[in-house]
Amino acid sequence: MLYLCGLVGFLLVLSAEANGNSTIACSETSECLGFDPICQAENYEARKIGSVKWVTTEETSYFMEMAAMRAFRRLYKYITGANSNGENIEMTSPVVVKMPIKQFWKMGVYQMSFLLPADHQANPPKPTDAKVYINTWPETKVYVRGYGGWMNSLSDKLNAESLMADLDATDAEYEKGFHYAAGYNSPMTMFNRHNEVWFVAKDDPECSSSEEMESLPFA
Template sequence: MKIILIVTGIILLAFIVVQLFAMGSQNKIETYPYKVEKKYEDFEIRTYESRLFTSVKLPSGNYKDVSSKGFSILAGYIFGGNEENEKISMTSPVSMSLEDSMTMMFLVPQKYEKSKLPKPNQSSIEFREEPSKRMAAISFGGWANDKKIEEYKDKLKNALELEGIYYTNKFYFFGYNAPYEVFNRKNEIVVELKK
């Protein structure tokens, strides 16, 4: 019985240390820069800066089926899977387009120019310049899944229609946490607004 209590205590302590480390490291991660234009009850309007992303196109529009595959391809690149074996800092959020075939994107740290980025070992990885854009965003906690993504996408559409705000069909899922983070999980559904 005493051994079980000691082992349980060690596991609990390790879990707490990992969570505290995750929460601390979140504050140091470079994020996709934006300014909040207006806050509503359920969503906000933001203006995002133009930025460079690494991206990989995935064959399905199903989050569950493709999210881990896309993440491992792009993470492989930034963890040294490139011609220079160069490690590139992780950024936030991880972005996925919500289409029939999804595109997953990682923000490239601002210190890199497109021409200076190491060439990926995987030919499916592309560099993508995203122009500045106005977007509406709605947030939710916990772990994302297809049901939650669809639910918050519908909630955002309804809220925008109620306010008479015109949006495009370009919806994205933004995930802000590493898979092992348990507390303070943040996800967003964002949509580009019509000009």
């Protein structure tokens, strides 16, 4: 069983390397998270995300996969009627998981969030599940590394560590106790998947050996 899990993980990492394509990141929902690009380095970029509301829940588990299944089900119920208005709310992209930095044998708290669509940003309906809540992000600047394939504990860990190494090499200041894993695709999408790792910048981001990017919304 351990051998099989390891083989599956290895194949998924190969898929991640083969299928990376940021141009199709936001293609499955009509609304996606907006941002202003700040700069682009060889292996990562920096973005500014404006203040925005999410619907959020948390799960404690040893592994992201187990926590994500339970958290996703709970949030999906919210957008399909488990809210104070009893209304269906449009799905958006990306689905974001706040990933704790921890040893793999220890439990961790995983926080999953769905972006609320524009017409629910000002006054979102209240969740009927006590474990679900509305979460407002302040303006946030993040360092981002994109990759393809399936997002799982192994692929996220490898890409997070790679981004950390790139940031540390440039003495970038960022939050090191956690990062965000962002997924842009339905579980039914088999190919050309896109995922991202985000680290929150502590200061104004800089991308070594890069030019400042034109400010455009992500849509």
